[in-house]
Amino acid sequence: MKITKIECFVLLVPDYRADANSSAQDNLVVKIHTDEGHIGIGETDTNPWVARAMIEARGTHIMGLGLTEMLIGADPTDVEGLWERMYRGSAMTGRRGLGICAIGALDMALWDLRGKIEGKPCWQLLGGSVNPNRITPYASLLPEGDDLDTYTRILVERAVKAKELGFRAVKLEVCTKGPYSHNSLQIEDDREIARVVQACREAIGPEITVMVDVAYAWRDWKEALRAIEMFADQDVFFIETPLPSDDVEGYAKLVHASPVRVAAGEWLNTRFEFLELFRAGGLDVAQPDVGRVGGLTEARRVAQHAADHGLLVVPHCWKSAIGIAASAHLSVVSPTCTHIECLPRELADSRLRRDLCSEELPIVDGYIPLPTKPGLGVAIDENALQSFRV
Numbered sequence: 135m136k137i138t139k140i141e142c143f144v145l146l147v148p149d150y151r152a153d154a155n156s157s158a159q160d161n162l163v164v165k166i167h168t169d170e171g172h173i174g175i176g177e178t179d180t181n182p183w184v185a186r187a188m189i190e191a192r193g194t195h196i197m198g199l200g201l202t203e204m205l206i207g208a209d210p211t212d213v214e215g216l217w218e219r220m221y222r223g224s225a226m227t228g229r230r231g232l233g234i235c236a237i238g239a240l241d242m243a244l245w246d247l248r249g250k251i252e253g254k255p256c257w258q259l260l261g262g263s264v265n266p267n268r269i270t271p272y273a274s275l276l277p278e279g280d281d282l283d284t285y286t287r288i289l290v291e292r293a294v295k296a297k298e299l300g301f302r303a304v305k306l307e308v309c310t311k312g313p314y315s316h317n318s319l320q321i322e323d324d325r326e327i328a329r330v331v332q333a334c335r336e337a338i339g340p341e342i343t344v345m346v347d348v349a350y351a352w353r354d355w356k357e358a359l360r361a362i363e364m365f366a367d368q369d370v371f372f373i374e375t376p377l378p379s380d381d382v383e384g385y386a387k388l389v390h391a392s393p394v395r396v397a398a399g400e401w402l403n404t405r406f407e408f409l410e411l412f413r414a415g416g417l418d419v420a421q422p423d424v425g426r427v428g429g430l431t432e433a434r435r436v437a438q439h440a441a442d443h444g445l446l447v448v449p450h451c452w453k454s455a456i457g458i459a460a461s462a463h464l465s466v467v468s469p470t471c472t473h474i475e476c477l478p479r480e481l482a483d484s485r486l487r488r489d490l491c492s493e494e495l496p497i498v499d500g501y502i503p504l505p506t507k508p509g510l511g512v513a514i515d516e517n518a519l520q521s522f523r524v
Contacts, residue, residue, distance in 0.1 A: 135251070137210050139167040140202045140240070142186040145522040147486050155309045155316040155349055156276055157452055158477060158484040162186060163519065166243045168210055174247025175514060177456045178239035178425030180232060188228070188236040199223035201236060211251060213244045213259075217431040234403035234428045241429020242460050242510075249509030256510055257466040260434055264469045269462045269502040271476035272303035272345060274452065278483060280317050282310065286330050292481050293334045293342075299480060302500040303343035303473055305374070306334050312351035324361035327351075331365040340369065343473075345397075347374035355381075355388040362394050372397040372419050372448070385416030397421050400450035404428050405435045412443045421475075423450040424460040433460075437468035447471040454487055455479075455494035459510040462495055462502050474502075489518040 143163040150159040162182035166174045178185055193199035204223050208216055220228075220237045227233060245256045257263060273296035279285035289306060296304045308327050309316040321327075331346055338344075346365070352358035358376040372395040377384045379401050389396045397419035402408055403426060411417050420440040422433045437447045447468045449461040458476050465471040476497075479488050493513035495502050505511040 135168050135170050135210060137166060137205050137208050138169045140189065140205060141165040141167070142189050143519060144182040144186055144524050145486055145490070145519070146182075146524045147484055147522065151317070153318045155307070155314050156484065158482065158487045161453060161486060161490070162239060163456070163514070164189065164239045164243050166205070166210065166240065166247050168247070168251075172210070172247055172250050174210070174243040174245070174250065174509065175456060176239040176242030176244075176246060176425070176429070177453050178235045178242075179423055179453050179457070180235040180426065184232055185236045185239065188232055189240065193223070196223075197226040201240060205240065210244060211248045213241065213248055214431050216244060217241055217429065221428075230403045230407070235426050238425040238427060238429040238432070241431050242424060242456070245430045246509035253508050255505045255507060256430065256460075256463040257505065260430060260463065260467045263466045263504065265466055265471055267504045269465050269504070270302060270473045270500070271458070271497060271502055272305050272343065272473045273299070273301040273478050273481065274305045274307065274475050275481060276307035276309070276316065276483070278317070280319070282319065282321055282326060285310065285316075285319065286333055289330065290333050290337045293338050295481060296478065297338045297342055299478065300497065300500045301342070301478070303345065303371070304338070305345040305347055305475065306331060307347050307349070309347070309349040309351075312349060314349040325364060327361060328364035331368050331370065335368045343371050344369065345371045345374060348376055350375050350378055352376055355384040355391070358388055359391050362392055366393040370394050374398065374421070375400065382411055382414050382416050385411060386414045389415055389418055395419050395446070397448060400426070402427060404432055405439055408436045409439060412439060412445065417445055419446045419448050421448055421450040424464060425453065425457055430460060430464060433464050434467055437464065437471065441469040445470065448473050449475060451475045452477060455491035455512045456510065456514075459495050459505070459512045462505060463510065466504065486522050489515060490522070491515060
């Protein structure tokens with residue numbers, strides 16, 4: 135059996151907002167075909183046009199080979215071997231950033247493809263379950279609203295709705311200041327962040343696990359610490375991305391001082407970038423995004439390194455049911471994974487998130503049962519795929 139074709143689909147909702155802090159408005163979906171009719175699917179969370187170009191580009195020398203060229207004709211079941219081939223072969227043009235995101239989509243699709251070929255779910259191929267036989271998704275909640283009162287009201291409403299849907303954990307996207315604030319909000323007073331967190335906690339009660347994402351809001355670790363201490367009494371499981379990704383020293387100082395666990399890693403590529411933070415003591419919770427970190431092959435390595443360093447793993451995912459499924463399979467083989475991120479279909483503003491997949495992993499009583507279907511266990515709605523294609 136061999137790989138015969140790779141298709142890339144750039145997807146976009148027609149009503150996207152460029153000032154929104156939501157990459158669920160677009161997507162890069164890949165399909166990998168074999169000569170025996172099997173098809174694997176994957177996705178990645180980066181600019182879809184440039185990711186497509188990275189995948190389809192021709193190579194002109196041994197240090198910058200084309201990703202598609204390296205895969206065509208290859209054995210699709212040699213997933214880890216193909217990861218190494220792509221990583222080394224594209225090192226001059228890839229290695230980090232966009233190149234790894236592109237490899238991530240292809241690697242995700244290769245694991246899905248191998249699972250379908252062998253009739254096994256991905257987690258079995260990745261080494262088997264080392265975690266309880268159920269997966270805990272948290273509802274990731276990003277509200278609409280162009281002013282703080284509206285933003286807070288909708289976030290509270292969605293937190294309550296997530297509880298009603300059976301979620302046992304929620305993440306509050308309090309993206310109201312800094313370079314990546316949502317819908318152009320800029321609320322400089324950090325006491326307002328604390329008020330939003332408190333309002334949500336009071337609305338859903340003490341039983342639900344609460345996480346908080348501020349999208350790189352603070353410029354330095356002391357500013358972050360001062361703000362975190364304002365809502366630390368709300369029983370917050372972690373604070374996500376409080377500082378710029380490259381402020382390794384700042385993360386280390388914040389981890390040492392913060393009363394709340396510090397989480398980050400959604401933008402990091404490969405285990406090597408995670409290891410820099412791990413060795414500096416700059417994380418409590420590692421958040422590899424399967425598509426961005428380099429696929430399930432590399433995400434599993436990150437998870438094992440996190441366990442070796444005594445750190446928790448909570449995979450990031452702000453895409454479709456494809457990426458959520460990849461996170462679920464990763465969690466099963468990650469010794470210290472406690473939750474996975476889930477943008478609930480019922481609470482998503484993006485029609486792309488709601489409609490792209492015709493079959494998703496089910497959530498039962500707040501948990502995702504151990505997947506049993508071959509591959510990732512999800513299916514694309516082909517009509518939706520074509521309707522969002524640009």
